[in-house]
């Protein structure tokens with residue numbers, strides 16, 4: 001990187017910020033040029049953007065702020081409603097943490113999002129990246145905000161040959177050197193925008209890049225091979241069986257997932273398994289179900305079709321067991337009644353249903369199972 005030998009960091013940030021002033025994306029959580037950012041909008045967007053792309057987040061963000069325009073309003077919301085508005089965004093523990101954090105800020109911080117990194121880090125769901133992003137974008141405080149875009153840009157600028165998994169510390173050190181002495185929020189967002197619009201993963205648009213004179217691989221075919229990565233691990237398969245019980249009105253049986261972790265607090269179709277391949281019996285004998293495993297001791301038909309859903313760490317192969325009943329007697333037992341409910345198609349739309357369950361319901365509807 002010839003030019004960096006002269007340590008021309010100022011020219012780097014000036015070029016980037018000038019580019020940003022002309023090319024910045026208009027995003028609903030962003031302040032317009034010359035306006036102060038709304039820290040609640042910045043916080044909410046950063047939580048939603050964890051593991052989720054901008055285009056997916058925009059409609060969710062707009063719905064959230066239409067419903068809860070301040071952190072206080074969100075703090076006072078019923079969590080069931082928050083999870084309903086979150087449904088479909090995935091990583092549902094984020095919704096729980098978002099609501100918890102809103103309550104803490106409302107009660108303990110006078111409804112003001114703290115502009116102190118250690119205080120931010122003490123709040124549920126806020127890690128180092130999110131705290132740095134809030135510091136820079138909401139409060140214009142100097143912070144090295146490193147997301148996937150920044151990693152990609154700096155690994156190309158410096159042609160970092162070590163796989164990203166091993167070079168994060170190095171990238172953090174070099175990106176730190178380039179932080180400007182003003183406009184910290186704009187600088188962080190400029191890098192994000194450059195990574196989304198110009199230094200894109202597959203075919204970087206080097207001829208439009210303001211940083212090309214700083215870049216070791218800019219304009220070459222090599223640019224796209226950075227950042228290098230360790231070979232991908234193959235995702236583990238898991239197998240689950242979903243019990244789709246339809247009553248005489250065409251309503252489907254749903255339950256609340258009270259387990260911690262994946263799909264926590266969401267409305268789901270009852271299921272068993274989610275087993276790893278070595279223990280799996282659904283893949284080996286998909287029509288087999290023991291009485292012990294069967295729900296309500298009914299006659300279940302297991303469908304040929306398998307629904308596949310990919311989570312971050314595994315791929316879930318979902319078998320569907322279907323049964324019909326002509327009365328709701330199974331809900332007579334109080335303990336059963338407490339855990340399960342039949343829901344009609346209109347009210348299904350009001351529940352916080354994760355994408356996996358939506359996929360199963362859509363399949364059943366498309367194939368006229370109910």
Ligand code: SF4
Nearest residue numbers: 199206209212215218
């Ligand atoms: S010149 Fe190309 S590879 Fe280098 S930072 Fe710009 S877009 Fe990325």
